[in-house]
Amino acid sequence: MSTASVTLPAPAKLNRMLHIVGRREDGYHELQTIFQMIDLCDQLSFTPRRDGVITLTHQINGVAQDENLVVRAARLLQQVSGTTMGASITINKQLPMGGGLGGGSSNAATTLAGLNHLWKLDLNNTALTELGLTLGADVPVFIHGHSAWAEGVGEKLTSITLDTPWFVVIHPRVSVSTPAIFQDSELTRDSLPITMARALQGGAPEWRNDCEAIVKKRYPPIAEALDWLAQHAPSQLTGTGACLFAAFESQQAAQAVAKLASQHWRSWVARGLNTSPLQDALGC
Structure with missing residues (x-):
């Protein structure tokens, strides 16, 4: 067994749309969403x-x-595989916590995939996805490693191919409580289910986020940032926030808006991806 370190990416995701179509007896919500890595x-x-x-x-x-x-x-992974190996892990954290970018879930997915590779366990993606789901509903899409149409709590995944624009991503320097948003009595939970084909046609009104109205009401700084970004391009919340984003056709256009945004908030320019850089790094 090599003792050499391996460094792997844990990418962020955006919810290009997020519809809440129902609530299950166990309290979880039935969703329809489009995931895209950046x-x-x-x-x-x-x-x-x-x-x-x-x-x-x-x-x-x-x-x-x-x-x-x-x-x-x-x-x-240790428990399920029975391995006697351990690991020292270092995280170079760039993604904000409570930002709706899936940072914690992506970190967990990279850990499962990375240690499966490093410890030579040879578990397939189906097994890793099942493990990931016990850690969080967003972990499976990062194991899946591709743009996806998702249903259920977000674990029923179908690979899709999306456009890959340049995104401006803004974090308004607040942290959103996902449980609080999903427990809010005013949250819309009755969006009519749509087909994947209809969703992929894109644009309003389908590409919306059902959490956005509640988040804007609870977190005025997010509402302010969304309204500001909407002056430059259609803006949208990802997940339950706090991050929001807008798509641009060119890197230059995105950089110009991000520079303005940085006067008030944390901002990034990121490229949309259809394949996760984690899969690329592991040669999957």
């Missing part, structure tokens, strides 16, 4: 250990090590 990534480095210990080389503020999805993913 080239904005955290980076995770893994060094194998023979003593079975899983450790993070530094803590993330406000998250206990045992509660970190990366640690939980690594320990779950």
Whole structure:
């Protein structure tokens, strides 16, 4: 077993649309959404250990090590596979927490896929997806590694091919509580289900986010940023926020708007992807 470190990306995702079509008896919501990866990534480095210990080389503020999805993913993979190997893990964190970009879920997916490769466990993507779903509803799409039409709680995935514009992504420097948004009594939960074909036609009114009205009401800074970005291009929330985005045809146009946005908020320019850079890095 090599002791060499491996560094892998954990990309962000955008919800190009998010419809809530119902609520299940267990409290989870039935969704229809379109996931697209972007080239904005955290980076995770893994060094194998023979003593079975899983450790993070530094803590993330406000998250206990045992509660970190990366640690939980690594320990779950250990438990299921029966391996005696461990790992020292370093996270170069770029994606904001509570931002709706799927950072924690993507970190967990990269951990499952990366350690499966490093420990030579040879679990297939179906097995890794099943493990990922026990950690969070967004983990499977990062294991899936492709733009996807998703239903259920977000785990029923069909690969699709999307346009790949340049996005301006803005974080208004607030953190959104996803459970609070989904528990809000005013949240719309009765959007009519649509077909994937209809959804892929794109544009209003289908490409909307049913969480947006509640998030704007609860978080005025997000409403302000959405209204500002809408002056430059149609703007939209991703997930339950706090991040929002708009698509542009050219990198130059996106950079010009991002530069203006940076006077008030954190902002990035990112390219839309159809294949995850994690899959590319692992040669999948």
